[in-house]
Amino acid sequence: MKFICGPQSFIGRSTAGAIPVVLYSKSVPAGGVSAGGAAATAVRRLGLAPAPAAWDLVSLALSAVAADFTVRRDTSVDGWTRETDLEVAVGDLSRWAGLSDQIASTLAFLTTDRWSVRFAGGADLPEAPKNPRLSAADSAVLLSGGLDSLIGMIDLHTGGSAALAVSHTVRGDKANQVHFAERVAAIDHLQVNHNVSTPWKFRETSQRARSLLFLAFAVLAATATQRYADGDVVPVYICENGFIAVNPALTPGRVGSLSTRTAHPHYLGELQSILDALALRVELRNPYAEKTKGQMIQDCSDPNLLAELAVESTSCGRYQRYGLQHCGRCLPCTVRRAAFLSAGFTDTTSYRYDDLSSYASAELEDLRAIARARIQVKDQGLDRWIGNALNSPHVHNAGALRAMLSRGLGELSDLLDVYGVA
Incomplete structure (x- = not known):
């Protein structure tokens, strides 16, 4: 299935048979999808002005998630593997030259589907805040509301790191994310959601591509720090126990997308090489890759706080x-x-x-x-x-x-x- 993804002005050039995906808008196009409108608003409300290349990465991730929601696995030849063709509008086309195959391969590893990815110019950056600022955080960390990310936040804080917490909100976790960020003294807290909206009742539930979006939002936040503006490399922490990060198939029947790969070292390594090629000074780190x-x-550095939360x-x-x-x-x-x-x-x-x-x-x-x-x-x-x-x-x-x-x-x-x- 084909998708053409970008601002409304870009979608107007939609090729026949392609599903339009309007990015950073809450308005669903006829016969198409919208994604990212609320996320752009959340970034703007925090007063953050991330790097343009990071916005392009989020555009790619939103496009992949929109496609992931829309294409049904049960209609594919084998009942699971899908074929998806993305054309994504970016602001700086030169940065993305030569990355299409690597990105398609990375998405294939993440979702076990077949992807084709192309880029075109014509993207507009989301509206900037009226009074942009830079976060004083020295790192960004994913804060899901899960136990691993909570331990990661606690360890970073007690270790002296001033982290910007980045959360992808889902029903049932939003309040916990806010509470954890406050209790562990996050410098800033960005809560975002893809807000994919379609005219169809059906949504594919496997949604493996969301992993790319989680990290893309964290990269986006990292580029809005003073440390990044000063020319430093900013760490992005993905705090996941090594067993779930590798997630070996328990049985042969669980091979493939039935085993998630959000923090698998191969996936993180592939994504890091893409960030390097984009000249984004962000380093992905999982401090718990070798721990259960x-x-x-x-080993949590504040067992009393952990016992409480x-x-x-x-x-x-x-x-x-x-x-x-x-x-x-x-x-x-x-x-x-x-x-x-x-x-x-x-x-x-x-x-x-x-x-x-x-x-x-x-x-x-x-x-x-x-x-x-x-x-x-x-x-x-x-x-x-x-x-x-x-x-x-x-x-x-x-x-x-x-x-x-x-x-x-x-x-x-x-x-x-x-x-x-x-």
């Missing part, structure tokens, strides 16, 4: 489906519960399915997948289970990551033993 979630909890954090992959309550049995919930157990940290989270021993094995799909992974490692070895998960030119610490994955599976295994899940 249990280690993150155990941890219960408010969100980990569940089905949080909205269960009325803003953790289900307790999806993989993210399982990793959370195993981490608390491993760290010896009291878990006061309210789980819809609390006592896992009282449910039939057929209801515990994710836990049974963990059990099968444990059996495979015992019978065939750790490397057979890891498979190709660490095969990347951007992975320079494969030994440390391999050891971390073994510890992470061990944390999960201990949780299974507690509840007698085999």
